[in-house]
Amino acid sequence: MTQPQPKRSKWLKWVVAFSIVCSPVLPGPVPAAKASVATTDTIRVALYIESPKYKLSVPAVTVTTDGGLSIGFRQAAGPTIVPDGAPSALRASLDQYGVLLMETDQYTAAKAYYDKLVKAGYSSTLFAAAKQGKEVYQVGIGGYADAALAAAARDKVKADSSLAASASAQSLTGPLRWSAGTYSTEAEASARVTELQQAGLPAVLAYHEDGAGNPAFSAWIGQEADQTGMAAIQAQALQVMPQLALVQVDTSQPYAVKRDDRTQGMGETLPHLQFNAGSKLWISSSQQSRIKVTEKDNRSYRGSLELSQYGGKLAVVNELPLEHYLYSVVSTEMGQGWPMEALKAQAVTARSYALEKGMKYEIAHVTDSTIDQAYNGVEFDDVIEAVNATAGEVMVMGKGIFSPLFYSNGGGITAESEEVWGNPAPNYASVNSPDSIAEKGKLTWYFVWLPNGKTGYIRSDLLKDTGSKNAAGMSYYEPTENGVNVRSFPDTNRASAVDKVNQGDRIVVLDEVIESNAYSWIRGTYTSAEMTGIMNKQLAEPLAGPVRSLEVSKRGPSGRALEIKANGQAVRVQYPDAIRTLMGGLPSTLFEIEETGRYTILGANDVSRTYPESALSLYAVQGGSPSAVLPNEFLVLNGAGDVRLATKDQKFIFRGKGNGHGLGMSQWGARGLAEQGYDYKKILEHYYKGVTITKD
Incomplete structure (x- = not known):
């Protein structure tokens, strides 16, 4: 997309009233009575913030709009600067x-x-x-x-x-500068800047307020880091223009200096505002259109942006009406085309979460990430209908708003609180959840054994049966085209390619599985060295040696892992759900571990050997005598005639269900319940215990 170019003419003027958006209604303490449930007309969403609770920073932010941008200093009350001619794009950063x-x-x-x-x-x-x-x-x-x-x-x-x-x-x-004149119009200040630049001085146009709170435009000289630099630039200025009356700028007062940004190209100039730590730069659309933020993958947002310094870095906060925020949250969290009752349930859940948090980040209620609620500016008409239909409705527990937890998919059953955080919570119980709908329409994948002895996964539509079989009676398949990727697990978007196969290659299919999705998934295969590295990145006390065995040693009521043992020893985690991160970012803790290097071989005289504990070598036997040492990957046949992959070196495969911590409402489960005829209130009652739905 071609980015609209800014106008090069004068573009700042003053307005005198901005009281509505400059005085957001922020939630106070949660009252006791139903009729006084805490509400807010607006919500502040941190797109970038450097805080103890969440860190995501950017040195500069680039914003565009189709309707023209209004830019000003945001004060508790009083005037703000807005553009004359409304530039369609600009960049802003801290003056540091x-x-x-x-x-x-x-x-x-x-x-x-x-x-x-x-x-x-x-x-x-x-x-x-x-x-x-x-x-x-x-x-x-x-x-x-x-x-x-x-x-x-x-x-x-x-x-x-x-x-x-x-x-x-x-x-x-640095931000230290001399003022070489302050004027009531931008034109006068710009003329002074040009005069100073002609004399070889580093001059810039500055926007600020005078002592009476009126608009002021100044010509500033320098960009110094200390008083030594200030003295040097002062001497240079007075040498070329002895008549100058220089006053050191008070950098504690709100200001912004305008630079010409050329990062986009030789002939492409963006106005770049550098503002000080004492400023809150307010950016809105002059025609109420959306504001696009380049650094956020060109996402577009309703409302306005407030830029400030927080934690020593640039903070970017999107302020907008709460219900408009929910349009995007529900659209992002669920998406278009979901049943209306599921969308309504998500709307009430998201509204309750946002209101209960208060000013969680001091200058913002929430972030735009899944650490709170996903918010990317996207909206759908059916979602807007669902949000409007539940406007103002929240879940209440006792005297205050209930802060509900939710996630993508429960894998058929939700979690008890102890299975997630390690402590009880009366509002959450393990209940059945109709989540399997997430598998609907997913492709079948084949788990295959390649001619070179490697294994992996190939989409079923890329293989065809040749009609011939190997000595074990297993059918040979071949690719339908050249350059077919063989992936580490059945997921085109997430799994890396471990090999490629071409037409004519004879491939043995060992198993059929559904493409990994929110309901069921596979991760792996991980070698012992890879698993050791993954776990040691998370452990305060690294494992003493390589991972030779790995098992789920304790499970909760829903079957989720509570404890993992590596090499027979329990691995300490802060709380049970942290096992997901410990294992390399698994979708959920509702999983089984397959150890491909673990098997027992029954030999002559009923003597058995168990691997990987046994150090004895394995041989292929033909005609009663060993013919060759087995390769690293081979197939084994059990007494029931089932074939599975085995390896000499220990490897690990995770097979699981669900996506997320499992506590509270499953989004896919809400969809399933809606399709069964549940309304949104019944859906919420299914997943949350002891809460009521009310409207202020």
Whole structure:
């Protein structure tokens, strides 16, 4: 998609009233009575925030809209700056400390160095600036919360010969500046900036308020990190323009300086606002259209954005009406085309969750991630209908709003609280859940044995039966096309390819399974070394040796794993659901472990050997005598005639059901119940105990 280009003319003016959006109604303590359940007209969603509870940061944010952007300083009350001509796109970042690494009149060189810094992992900037009538390009890194961090970054660049060789400058930059004049109009300030730039001074246009709270536009000089730099730029300015009256800028007051961002291309300029830690930059659409955030995969959001400094980094908060927020949450969590009663159940659940949390992140109620509720700006008409139909409805327990837990799929049965967090909770009980609908329409996959002795999974529609069989009576299949991927488990999107096969290859099918989905899934196969590495990344005390055996040693009422033993020893986790992370991010704890290296061989005189405990080698026997040492992967036949894969080296396969922690409402289960005729209240009563649904 071609990004709309900003207008290059004057684009800021003042308005005097913004009281409605500047005074959001925030939830207070949860009252006792039904009629006074805590409510809020608006909700604040953190898209980026650096907090103790959630960390996701970005150095700058790029926003666009079809209707034009309004930008201003957000105060508790009073005026705000909005654009004249409403630019359709802009970038914004904090005015912090950084390092200027290159200044050149060659854009190609500047862009190449900028790209090199980004590839090396630095937050880089590329600005265009005027100097004595000539355009120059400045490449730097930042922003850093203080000068010490910027200096450390500079030293790191110096130590990297490939980066240091291209740097024509290595000076620290910062938010300290001199004011060379304040004006009541932007035009006057812009003319002063041009005059200073013609004299060779680093001048920028600044937006701020004067002492009376009125709009002010200034020409500022410098971008210094300390008072030594301030003295140097002052001396330079007075040398070329002795008549200047310079006043040091008070950086504690809200301001924004305008830069010309050239990161997109030679002829593509974005206005880039750098604002200070004392500012709250407010961005809205001048025509109430959605605001697109480039860094969020170009997602578009209702409402407005508030940009500020929090935890030393840029915080981006989307503020919008609560019910509009739910349009996207329910659309993201469930999707289009689900039964109306399931959508209503999700709407009440999501509303209850959001309201109960209060200001969880101090400057925001929730984040946009699944740590709270998934929110990506997408909306569907049927979801909007479901949200509107339940407007204001929440679940209440006792004197306050109930904070419900929910997840994708229960695997046929929900969890007890002890199976998830290790402690009881009276509102949750293990109940049957009709979740298997998630398998509907999924492809069949074949678990196959390849001519080279490897195993893996191939989609059934990519293989055909040849009609011939091997000596064991097993049918040979062959690919329907060349270059067919053989995957580690039956999932095109998540599983890596372990091999490829072509037409004419003779393949043995060992098993048929349904493609991994929210209801049933397979993960693996993991070698002993891989499993050891996966587990040791999570354990405070790493395993003493390689994983030779792995088993579920305790299960809860729903069958979920409560304890795992590795090499016969229980592995300590903080709470049972952490087993999912311990095992490499399994969808749920409702699983079985298959050890391909574990089997018992019955020999002559009823003497048996169990592997992997036995160290004796295995041989293929033909005509009564051993002919060869068995390969690492081979097939074994039990007394019932069933064939399965076995390996000399221990490997592990996880076969499970469900997706999520399993506590509370299963989203797929809610769909199943709705299709059975349950209304949304009955669905909620099925999954949550001792709660009532009320409307303020």
